[in-house]
Amino acid sequence: MSDPRDSFDTVSDRWERGRVLGLAPDAAAAKAAGGVAAAASWSGTGCDDGAVWGECRGSGATPYRTCADLAEPAFHCTCPSRKFPCKHALALLLLWSEGAVGPGPRPGWAAEWMERRRDRGRAAPAAPAAPAARARDPKTAERRERRVEDGLADLDRWLRDQVAHGLAQAEKASYRLWDDAARRLVDAQAAGLSGPVRGLASVPRRPGWPGRLLEEYAMLRLLVRAYQRRGELPPELRDTVRARIGFTVAQEEVLSAGERVRDRWTVTGSRDSAQDQLTTRRVWLRGRRTARPALVLSFAAPGAASGGRLDASLAVGTEVDAELAFYPGAQPLRALVADRYGPAEEGTPEGTGIGGFLAEHAAALARDPWLDGWPATLAAVRLGRDEGGDLYAVDGSGDALPLRLTDPWRLLAVAGGGPVTLSGEWGAGGLRPLTAWQADEGPVVL
Known part of the structure; x- marks a missing residue:
């Protein structure tokens, strides 16, 4: 007789630790998840080929119910955190990735949440091949x-x-x-x-x-x-x-008339910021064939982040075969994911030297002089300090870029004196590091 668990995923199918931590909205969430990822803190855990679930003991009498839809991915947790995904969702996925969550049938609350997600997907009308923008008065x-x-x-x-x-x-x-x-x-x-x-x-x-x-x-x-x-x-x-x-372009117009580029897009960094009662998620991608940068934005009102409005489908350290539709402009950068071709896979970006990055940025600035940020993915850089103690990224040619960090210790620990692939946002104050890769290890969110 066959084991009923054969229909569930195997440990070899589960995500690597780096891919899970690549979902973290910031380094603090990734660190907090590590402290919660202990089997003793969880009960009622389980998984199947589409979801992972469990209940985590918190400070209150009622445990937090946490569930992750592995397809998008998407997350649900009853904790009050405004981060998405929260530390409980990340911790649950860490336990699952290590094989500490065994297969089993979905409990009623997890099955209900997953079904509601499926119902919303079925209820959404299919987008027409060439959606028409709303007429303007x-x-x-x-x-x-x-x-x-x-x-x-x-x-x-x-x-x-x-x-x-x-x-x-x-x-x-x-x-x-x-x-x-x-x-x-x-x-x-x-x-x-x-x-x-x-x-x-x-x-x-x-x-x-x-x-x-x-x-x-x-x-x-x-x-x-x-x-x-x-x-x-x-x-x-x-x-x-x-x-x-401040003039906006409707998403329908971008999808129907925007420039489309298909490539294997590596997710190099992500950052959440809150301003004017709105949380914005900035996700940076780089095309493996075209070496083209792209920025995907999503937004959430206060308290809505935990409801899933911020896009978590583009995890740092993954690569997706997709077609992006770019917003119009002299230097197209912001884009929408128009079509995907297959699931995301682990991927490390191919970086450039500092000289090549500066030449790329200068060309972009010539097209759009108001650029307030540009993505950098630097290969084989080491960390160094100047006479004043400020931290720099230095490549093999001796070129250097100043780093903008409030807490450098996480990056210093990852580098360990060796070369790393470093991604971040380049702006007036220097390079804000977002992600680092060392050798063949997974991404570390900074």
Whole structure:
């Protein structure tokens, strides 16, 4: 007689530890998961070919019920954490990956959650081959254009006043100086500029701030002037300017008319950030054949992250055969996953030297001068410090990039003095590391 467990997965089919930790929204969640991934903390665990489940003892009288749908993947947990996936979901998957969760029938609560997910999938109508964008009212669009023009004219006057009155006042200015200007932009329906304007408040607190603040003022005025003269711009640059101002493009329009690129996309990094009552997940990918970068965004309102609105299907350290649809622009970077061809697999990205990365970034900046972040995947870099003690990534040619880290110890422990593949976001303050790979080991979320 055959063993009924033969229909369930085997340990060899389970994910590696690195793939599980690649799902972590940040290093803190990955570390916390390690502390919960003890069999003594769990009861009622089980798995089959589509899900893993269990109950974790918490601080309250009722254990947290946790379940993971392995197909997407997707997660459910009754804990109050706003991180997605939470430490309990990660810990459960760690136990499963190590073979500490045995197969069995789904309990009622896990089966009910999985069925609700399947029902939502069946209820969702299939997307048409060429979805049509919703028709826009020309009068409404015209009114918004006028409001944006008035708002940018006001911003232009504000910028000139800041320079005319001298930069020294910014060092003692209250946050209200920047917040009032940002609020006026929101009222003018140019909300895309409100975040950068609010961000100016932190510049006077940094070393060498006068030059940096003047540079930020100049880039904002360049954007204002570009919008005012948008009729003279090439179509791709005009799309970039409108996106920076805050004009959005519907997903249906991107899927139907956006540039499509099929490749094997390696997920190199992920970062969650909260601003203006919204959590944003930024997932970076790099094409193995095209060496092209891509950014996939997902969003969640407060308290919704645990409900599964943030996309967890692109795990760091995996590679997926997919076709991406890119948003229009002079330097297309943001994309949607249009089609997938098969499940995700473990994958380590192919990095470049620092010189090659800087050349790539310079070319992108020439196409879009308002880029505020660019993905880096550096191969075989070691960590070093300058005379002031600041940490750098150094490649075999001796080229170096400054690293922007609040806590360097995790990265130092991973590197152990040896070479690593390092991915992160390059910006004005240096490289913010997101993920590191050492030799043939899995990814470590930083």
